[in-house]
Amino acid sequence: MSVASSIVSHLESFPRLRTLHGPTPLDEACALSRHLGGPRIFLKRDDLTPAGLGGNKVRKLEFILGKAIAEGYDTIIACGGYQSNLARITAAMGARAGLQVELVLGGVPGEPHPVSANLLLDHLLGANIHLVETEPRWDFGTTIEDLAERLVKQGRRPMMMPLGGSSPEGMASYVLATAEMMQQFAENKIAPEHLYVGVGSGGTYSGLVLGECNLKPSYHVTGVSVSRTSEFLVEKVIDETTRAQEILSLPKTPKASDLTVFDDQIGAHYGAMTEAAEEAIHLLARLEGVLVDPVYSAKCLAGLIDHIRTGRIDKDDTVVFLHTGGTPALFAYDPAVLVPELRV
Ligand SMILES: Cc1ncc(COP(=O)(O)O)c(C=O)c1O
Structure with missing residues (x-):
């Protein structure tokens, strides 16, 4: 048995309240890609997980x-x-x-x-x-x-x-999600260079970086913070993944230099609408028919769009946007904050 499959079968043996009944969809966002002039963009639809309107x-x-x-x-x-x-x-x-x-x-x-x-x-x-x-x-x-x-x-x-x-057991789920995506990449014959995820408490990102260093997918994970500074998050993620490595019996844990977290999309404060998040919401809604929220997923997508425009992501690369959900939060906003056409 390979190291990766023994990690997966070990984590699969943990107690679990089974709710997902298979992989979440991996959909290509062709119109968004065309609009941005490349790269290939895939949406990993963890907003469609089947409980309470879904999410990571x-x-x-x-x-x-x-x-x-x-x-x-x-x-x-x-x-x-x-x-x-x-x-x-x-x-x-x-x-x-x-x-x-x-x-x-x-x-x-x-x-x-x-x-x-x-x-x-x-x-x-x-x-x-x-x-x-x-x-x-x-x-x-x-x-x-x-x-x-x-x-x-x-x-x-x-x-x-x-x-x-954000606990070691919670992180285990995103190590397994890494294996799930690797299987989907093989089926789609793609080898994405980047995976983008929004970072709040850091638990999802931590699980993904544990997945990256132990299972070796083709991509590097980039986190986009929605509330805290990169410096704070890197320290927190190192502490928490070190503890999780032991509890989950994983062979490897990341070093601070392995982590990439940006904190330039937060705006005035946690939950505040930004121009870039507003653009991200409209592009994904109107080009792909997919909704993202201003607190988490739009800020991550805004970071990804910025990195395409500024060349951090190459036009020939393939990138995965992990859609972590949060769409019910759209209904907590004043419609005029979300929809320019409704502004007087
Ligand atoms: C919709 C959504 N996306 C992303 C995140 C960030 O996840 P984490 O707290 O694991 O960093 C959260 C956290 O609340 C969330 O609700």
């Missing part, structure tokens, strides 16, 4: 919730922003698995939080929702520990979801 977190939660169930937890506490995609998908997969889901959702003081988009879906999916103000943004203070304590007193067994679902 479904793969991670197959492993994180699988482990929680195997260890006898009956309640999941997840935290994030008011419009968290992780929260929505935890609510959906938790409902299906019969787990009680407690969502601690925060935003900076004064940030509006109408019950729409992801927050509406969290309610529909039956999660218990706790809204808090966080300053700085991701600082939940003792809210989560206090909630866990109350739940234990009520006789529950709560498991704390790591922020962003």
